[in-house]
Amino acid sequence: MSLDIINADTQIYVISSGVSPDPDLSLVAQIIFSYLDVNNNAHSVTIPSAAFLIQSEILITFRVPDHCNFTTQLITVNLDGTQFSGSVQLGPNSVIIANGSGIYKLTNGKSNDTVYVDSTIGSGTTDVAIPNPFVETGFIGG
Amino acid sequence: MANSFIGELLHFVAVRYRVTGSGSLRTTLQSLDEVNAQTLPIMTMASTTAKELSILANFRSQRAKVRIETTAIDETFNVSKIVVFTKPTAAGFPM
Numbered sequence: 001m002s003l004d005i006i007n008a009d010t011q012i013y014v015i016s017s018g019v020s021p022d023p024d025l026s027l028v029a030q031i032i033f034s035y036l037d038v039n040n041n042a043h044s045v046t047i048p049s050a051a052f053l054i055q056s057e058i059l060i061t062f063r064v065p066d067h068c069n070f071t072t073q074l075i076t077v078n079l080d081g082t083q084f085s086g087s088v089q090l091g092p093n094s095v096i097i098a099n100g101s102g103i104y105k106l107t108n109g110k111s112n113d114t115v116y117v118d119s120t121i122g123s124g125t126t127d128v129a130i131p132n133p134f135v136e137t138g139f140i141g142g
Numbered sequence: 143m144a145n146s147f148i149g150e151l152l153h154f155v156a157v158r159y160r161v162t163g164s165g166s167l168r169t170t171l172q173s174l175d176e177v178n179a180q181t182l183p184i185m186t187m188a189s190t191t192a193k194e195l196s197i198l199a200n201f202r203s204q205r206a207k208v209r210i211e212t213t214a215i216d217e218t219f220n221v222s223k224i225v226v227f228t229k230p231t232a233a234g235f236p237m
Contacts, residue, residue, distance in 0.1 A: 140207065
């Protein structure tokens with residue numbers, strides 16, 4: 001992310017929504033603080049999490065080290081820790097029909113139930129156990 | 143047999159089956175309204191057998207029924223005879 005900064009010892013706020021794909025800032029182990037000095041030379045300073053003033057899921061604050069000698073520049077803060085990985089789907093969502101009801105028939109000797117399932121899996125049917133099958137005798141005793 | 147023990151407290155000591163099938167057979171003795179129950183040891187079935195195995199029980203009730211069930215998908219059983227061994231132990235429950 002990019003920040004506008006005024007000068008050294010300025011307190012910097014790094015803000016995240018805390019909700020993916022934004023990173024969980026509580027997991028950030030260190031911040032690599034990169035800047036250009038007055039001679040336009042690039043520098044990097046590693047700021048460990050122990051030097052953070054505040055660290056939570058949504059906020060990190062730290063002070064620019066005093067020895068950083070630069071004028072007002074556009075600087076970059078790179079978060080080093082657990083980063084978001086994965087993807088966010090763009091465009092229309094695919095609608096998949098859930099397991100539905102159907103017409104079933106009794107088959108002599110069949111020892112399980114065959115039900116329709118999501119057609120994206122296998123052949124569209126699956127065998128499941130008959131729910132709680134049992135037999136009982138009558139009561140014994142008077 | 144049912145009319146022989148009117149109101150007496152029975153001790154159910156065993157259940158003997160003539161049963162064939164596949165998988166495991168679970169037997170449960172249950173009292174009236176299934177207030178009390180005892181699940182007996184699982185019996186492993188075979189498609190053919192020359193034995194009628196007895197499953198020991200230790201269940202007391204005035205009346206009880208035998209519940210038979212399999213435990214997994216595609217298990218089947220064919221029971222052709224059930225013998226329940228009982229013995230009266232008390233005349234009944236006094237108030």
